[in-house]
Amino acid sequence: MRASRLMSILLLLQTRGRMTAQELADRLEVSVRTIYRDVESLHAAGIPLYGDAGTNGGYQLLDGYRTRLTGLTTDEAESLFLAGLPGPAAELGLGAVVTAARLKLMAALPVELRDRAGRVRERFHLDAPAWYRERDPLPFLPAVADAVWRDRVLDVRYKSWKGEVTRRLEPYGLVVKAGRWYLVARCGESVRTYRVWQILDLAVLDEEFARPEGFDLAAHWQEYLTEFESRLRRGEAVVRLTPRGLARLRDLMTPGVAGAAERTAVPLPDGRSEVTLPIESVEHALGEFLRLGGDAEVRSPPELRRRMVETLEELTARYRED
Missing domain, CATH: 1.10.10.10 (Winged helix-like DNA-binding domain superfamily/Winged helix DNA-binding domain)
Known part of the structure; x- marks a missing residue:
């Protein structure tokens, strides 16, 4: 060690x-x-x-010193064949490059490491995109990646929740999460996150920008996710869940919501658990809890419980119509 x-x-x-x-x-x-x-x-x-x-x-x-202690261990060689994500690489136009690099690596490895790396490829496959969703159209991804690589300013036309907007961006990095590409870029005085699939048009300028010294893309992204989750979930709801409903939270809601359920769960005599969950809004929570069907009973806030009752009564009346 x-x-x-x-x-x-x-x-x-x-x-x-x-x-x-x-x-x-x-x-x-x-x-x-x-x-x-x-x-x-x-x-x-x-x-x-x-x-x-x-x-x-x-x-x-000391300037010029280079160590040659770079031999791969067995575990390191195996991990390299888990690290590549062929889908995102292909979207960046690097699919053939990744394939060629793997072939060269396989050829350079000793026989025993080559065999073990081959077994990893036969037994494990990483598929990043989420279920039930087609890949986003990404006509501008290669141009964005080129601007990120060369530190070039971008003029973009972008589809935001306000409608179409134009922005001048200093692109710091690209992140792929659940099969979707996000651009981290400075706009004015702040660093923001943009959905690459919502870029409607762009121009890569000859203007070069100065990248902040020590900018850590991974650390910034983690901070962004934490802030986004806390900003998104501003209210709370008390909900009673069956054991099945509690288990389904992991698949239907965000990790923050599922984690809150585990932390706050109080067992009830009827076998259910009462939990306190963060919610974005009454309307958003209504749709989320309806997906749980009879496995969830909203206790508070009163407005959310009332909207649940109204929606269920409306659905019951609709399905009773001849």
């Missing part, structure tokens, strides 16, 4: 340049004190690694 961590420190510094002890500790999930000990060990082994103190300090390899 320690030898693997020492090699990871070398490869991180080789690929990312200067990093602080705290950054290394966070990345490798160890304490800062452990990083200090590891750096001393690398020094003792003759690795040209030096550190600077101060606000802009950190550890760095």
